[in-house]
Amino acid sequence: MANGDANNDFLCPPNDEEYAPAYRNPSHYKPLHTFKLPSGQEKHYKQQYGDMYFLRLARLKPAAEQVAAETWDGFSIAGERARRVERVLDVRQGELCWVAGTIYMDMPLKPNILEDLTKENFTLAPAPRRTYIDSSNPEATQYMLEDESGRLRLTGSLLRSTQLATGAVIAVLGTENSNGDFEVVDIKVPDLARQPHRWERGQAPETEKKGKIAFVSGLGITGSSSDTLALDLLTDYLLGYTGTPNENEGAPPDASAITRLVIAGNSLGANVTAAAASTENVAAKKAGTKKYGYDASAYNASPINQLDSFLAEILPSIPITLMPGETDPANFSLPQQGIHRAMFPQARAYCGPPPSADNQTPEAGWLDSVTNPWEGDVEGWRVWGSSGQNVDDVLRYLDFLDDGNEDAKNGDVESRIRVMESMLRWRCGVPTAPDTIWSYPFQTHDPFVLHSCPHIFFAGNQPRFKTALIEGEEPPLALNGNGTDTEMADADHEAPTQRVRVLCVPRFQETGELVLVDTESLEAEVVKFGIFRGQEEKE
Amino acid sequence: MAVDSKKYLAENVLNERRTVTYRLLSRVLKVHSHVAKRILYDFHHNENSKKTNSVNATYVITGAQHPPEPPATNGNSHESDGDDIMQSSPYISSSMPNQDADADTVTTSSIILVREEDLEDAKLTFRSISSIHVYSLQPAALQDLNILTDVSRETLATYAHEDPLEYGKQWGMIQNQNVKRRTGARPPPPAASTKAPSNITVPAKRPLQNDPPKPEPSKNETVEQKQPPQKEISQPPSKPTAQPAPLKKEKGNLFSSFAKTKPKQKKEEAAPAASGAESAAASGAEDLNLGDASEEEPEELFPDSGKPASTSNRESRKEREERLKKMMEDDDDEEQGNDADEEMPDIAEPEEELEEPAPLDEPLPLPEKQELKEEVTVQGGRRRGKRQVMKKKTVKDEEGYLVTREEPSWESFSEDEPAAPPPKKKPAMNVPKVKPGTKPGQGSIMSFFGKK
Numbered sequence: 001m002a003n004g005d006a007n008n009d010f011l012c013p014p015n016d017e018e019y020a021p022a023y024r025n026p027s028h029y030k031p032l033h034t035f036k037l038p039s040g041q042e043k044h045y046k047q048q049y050g051d052m053y054f055l056r057l058a059r060l061k062p063a064a065e066q067v068a069a070e071t072w073d074g075f076s077i078a079g080e081r082a083r084r085v086e087r088v089l090d091v092r093q094g095e096l097c098w099v100a101g102t103i104y105m106d107m108p109l110k111p112n113i114l115e116d117l118t119k120e121n122f123t124l125a126p127a128p129r130r131t132y133i134d135s136s137n138p139e140a141t142q143y144m145l146e147d148e149s150g151r152l153r154l155t156g157s158l159l160r161s162t163q164l165a166t167g168a169v170i171a172v173l174g175t176e177n178s179n180g181d182f183e184v185v186d187i188k189v190p191d192l193a194r195q196p197h198r199w200e201r202g203q204a205p206e207t208e209k210k211g212k213i214a215f216v217s218g219l220g221i222t223g224s225s226s227d228t229l230a231l232d233l234l235t236d237y238l239l240g241y242t243g244t245p246n247e248n249e250g251a252p253p254d255a256s257a258i259t260r261l262v263i264a265g266n267s268l269g270a271n272v273t274a275a276a277a278s279t280e281n282v283a284a285k286k287a288g289t290k291k292y293g294y295d296a297s298a299y300n301a302s303p304i305n306q307l308d309s310f311l312a313e314i315l316p317s318i319p320i321t322l323m324p325g326e327t328d329p330a331n332f333s334l335p336q337q338g339i340h341r342a343m344f345p346q347a348r349a350y351c352g353p354p355p356s357a358d359n360q361t362p363e364a365g366w367l368d369s370v371t372n373p374w375e376g377d378v379e380g381w382r383v384w385g386s387s388g389q390n391v392d393d394v395l396r397y398l399d400f401l402d403d404g405n406e407d408a409k410n411g412d413v414e415s416r417i418r419v420m421e422s423m424l425r426w427r428c429g430v431p432t433a434p435d436t437i438w439s440y441p442f443q444t445h446d447p448f449v450l451h452s453c454p455h456i457f458f459a460g461n462q463p464r465f466k467t468a469l470i471e472g473e474e475p476p477l478a479l480n481g482n483g484t485d486t487e488m489a490d491a492d493h494e495a496p497t498q499r500v501r502v503l504c505v506p507r508f509q510e511t512g513e514l515v516l517v518d519t520e521s522l523e524a525e526v527v528k529f530g531i532f533r534g535q536e537e538k539e
Numbered sequence: 540m541a542v543d544s545k546k547y548l549a550e551n552v553l554n555e556r557r558t559v560t561y562r563l564l565s566r567v568l569k570v571h572s573h574v575a576k577r578i579l580y581d582f583h584h585n586e587n588s589k590k591t592n593s594v595n596a597t598y599v600i601t602g603a604q605h606p607p608e609p610p611a612t613n614g615n616s617h618e619s620d621g622d623d624i625m626q627s628s629p630y631i632s633s634s635m636p637n638q639d640a641d642a643d644t645v646t647t648s649s650i651i652l653v654r655e656e657d658l659e660d661a662k663l664t665f666r667s668i669s670s671i672h673v674y675s676l677q678p679a680a681l682q683d684l685n686i687l688t689d690v691s692r693e694t695l696a697t698y699a700h701e702d703p704l705e706y707g708k709q710w711g712m713i714q715n716q717n718v719k720r721r722t723g724a725r726p727p728p729p730a731a732s733t734k735a736p737s738n739i740t741v742p743a744k745r746p747l748q749n750d751p752p753k754p755e756p757s758k759n760e761t762v763e764q765k766q767p768p769q770k771e772i773s774q775p776p777s778k779p780t781a782q783p784a785p786l787k788k789e790k791g792n793l794f795s796s797f798a799k800t801k802p803k804q805k806k807e808e809a810a811p812a813a814s815g816a817e818s819a820a821a822s823g824a825e826d827l828n829l830g831d832a833s834e835e836e837p838e839e840l841f842p843d844s845g846k847p848a849s850t851s852n853r854e855s856r857k858e859r860e861e862r863l864k865k866m867m868e869d870d871d872d873e874e875q876g877n878d879a880d881e882e883m884p885d886i887a888e889p890e891e892e893l894e895e896p897a898p899l900d901e902p903l904p905l906p907e908k909q910e911l912k913e914e915v916t917v918q919g920g921r922r923r924g925k926r927q928v929m930k931k932k933t934v935k936d937e938e939g940y941l942v943t944r945e946e947p948s949w950e951s952f953s954e955d956e957p958a959a960p961p962p963k964k965k966p967a968m969n970v971p972k973v974k975p976g977t978k979p980g981q982g983s984i985m986s987f988f989g990k991k
Contacts, residue, residue, distance in 0.1 A: 316703040
């Protein structure tokens, strides 16, 4: 139990003790502008989405084939040697072969734009489903492998036990059966990409100091007073007012060690805009007055004002990377562009200089309003994260009910970690992007492909905190999939094993949790803010 | 120390019955937040030793909590559909710590706000406590801890002019030497609307403060709330007659064919009859009304409720408007047939006005004429009769919206008591409610032109 000695620091009359000011370590921060869309006139929406699949396949097929070739070269069943086939249409019936392509999943409950068009059913956005799997008819789910030449239907029990989602690029080994379906024997994915060294971009500081990176998501500010008490406690903690000078067991880490706060989306509550629109608009119409432009009655500014004052309060002490999320005032389709600084009349003083005309990316601001997903270097580590839409959507493709997970309560969070691991191994951060997540039609490159493997891979707005350490396999040595796992003891090793810290960042509004990642060990820990509801529970 | 801490706390917590958090105190007294926590503790200790329960406190406990035992029932419910998203679970919403069973490898520390009454209970949930400090003091236990957020919001707004980059050190804020802030004007203090939703009386201004702060947003807010009545009182009495009259007359010509303009004109005529201030109030409200019907209506209630004279004027106007509208819409109403003689003058009058705009000096039709009418026959000690009452009627308008409007209709009654005078106040209170109902048809165009 609590001992009464150490914790009574503040439970005594004031004395003349002087408190030395605490100083925060500098943040080494180099964002990448991978997901920045061209502005204004240069943004076009006329392109076909097919290009994205083509670009992705072109980029990832060599990687998948390399892994497959290493494994399956000389592989033979009953004397028949597996042969590599260039295109899916070249697969011959009854011939053992392997081929690489993009997965396309046809599911009965998946939104289908062609179907909507033929039914002349132009709804704005399909209501989000919990899953695309029709549990009453699981056989209706079809797996296809496609490339630029055509599609091949895949069958086999292996598919049921493997996580697959539209957009993933894989290589499959098997034969085409008499139905024209491809019987899958084995599956290979591109696996983790090359991981940069720490401090690869830029110089490491001479004096290395221990530090922490803080992640929070789903602040869910609704503008009412009922949801911000935990936020106040968070503010106090980040600013050091909570401060615990002693180094007790169980004490939260010293807030001055936190060098940067990353806000991963959904800073505003979900129902803010919708509720305002539905009630206020009706009232406005009744009054019979037609208004153009800004209508104070139909717009509730208090959530964004509160977010602004929250940011403005902590910015003097801590730099912030702010990502938009599903419910934030940004564009809806991925990549979401940063929330505009005009939304933050107080906090924008800390923003970087406005973008100049000569297309040069300006220096990152103290408050960096970035894209979602976002990629960058924090304290030398490569960080890749999203506000959670990618994980949520891939999860709708997968069926985790029958994989024998007896701890069903944790199953959901568990599967989220596994989905994130799959993304890393698919080398694609948002595999379902043009299919079931709205996306900008990229034409020259697919930014969702993970060109290099991050050190910290996070997804915001998850129901609960969960973390895992993913370790890569060393491709040259690994023949069987579980090759040698060498510890990344020395960074000078020729091909160090990739190690990725995967984080499910919970919604702060529901859990009150802040995730801290140590900049040396990449260990994660949680600080929880809340109210003790003793009395209310008794009532 | 700028202000004596004890005096400040005594005045605010004990006398003014406000809530004071340690952060507010640290800003007021310009002391380190850790010192502020101790001052609060000291005050709490002293006052309660003098008189128990005179001051109530909330605490913040920092430390490591016990992992909660997973509730068995909950686990079962989840086994039925394991893929469910957790937010529906009461386990989360209870705000109790919800660490994974297998997440004990992850260090979790908690910072929990606790009421004074629950302090011991809360301590039991902690495995180890690294610190406890007083978060706030208030005269009585807080029913709703969320009040504290209002206090901190208030604090933030009040001290918006104190640049945290300069003062932060003094409060014990963690300093950052790398802050990049663009030079230029200081950001504006947060808009008053951020605090608007709360009606709680948190300290709005601090009389004890030594340095006179620049215009405080909180002060502004209180002024704003009082504004509607003030504005009307301060208006010179000559203004309403001078300003709106010519303006409206012009409009009257333009829209003389629109029925809705009539009442406006009538209003002006009524103005000299009523006392100066009252008319100022009424027409002031009217002007606002022209500009924005939907927003200013609640404020209209203010001046009206106190002044029955002008109210009845307005009421009668409403009534006539109502009737006129009904007539034009060719609604068949029974009253017309039943009480033709009663309705006749009313119908005739607007028609007359339609043809020739009434001169300004024409005496106003007596308000009593438009009052609710009553026909009574006394029969054998019992009074029987019909009286006109306002009935609420909900109809679907041409846009498909349900509109509730009040309409006069006749009902028969019989009673042995002398009839109580028809309530005059009540319809007056209903004026704003009627408004939105009558507007959509014809009012919109006026409000468009009226917007300047």
